[in-house]
Amino acid sequence: MSHPIQLSPLVPDVAALKQKPPFRFVDYVESFDQKQGSIVAWMSRCNKDNFLSPDVLSTYAVLEALAQTCSFLVMSQLPTRRGxxxxxxxxxxTPPLSSAPFRLQANLLQISHPFYTLGIAATCDSQLVAQGKLRVYVEV
Structure with a gap:
């Protein structure tokens, strides 16, 4: 059963993520729109707190950073549950052509409790690097 998207207020702070360095890939949150159910965050390639070197970026790291970005949207609505x-x-x-930081974007597309579907994208210097959907199961 689908429900309309209604998010509670959130002060975006990457310290709230369960992942701690060196496994936290989101450096900071630029914007969070609770009405639209969207978030924009950034991942640097040379963050001294994670294990990535500036010239190496795995697909895993991009997917993990996108998942961490999505966790703000899902957990802001259900802060006492695990997703x-x-x-x-x-x-x-698409392999990035630049060594610039990555812009991470997630949009809440659908809630069918206990599943959340989010549209995700990562860009580097305006080049689309990753795009798709992420599904999250939230404990009931």
Whole structure:
């Protein structure tokens, strides 16, 4: 059963993520729109707190950063429950041509309790690097 998207206020702070360095890939949150159910965050390639070197970026790191970005949207609505990524769907990847930071974007597309579907994208210097959907299961 689908429900309208209604998010509670959130002060975006990456310290609130369960992942701690060196496994936290989101450096900071630029914007969070509770009415639209969207978030924009950034991941640097040379953050001294994670294990990525500036010239190496794995697909895993991009997917993990996108999942961490999505956790703000899902957990802002249900802060006392645990959420689990159950899958990435319709993913497309392109190797980045720049060493610039990554812009991470997530939009809440659908809530069918206990599942949340989010549209995700990562860009680097305006080049689309990853795009698709992420599904999250939230404990009931």
């Amino acid at each position: 689990y990524v159950v899958g990435f769907e319709e993913m497309r990847f």
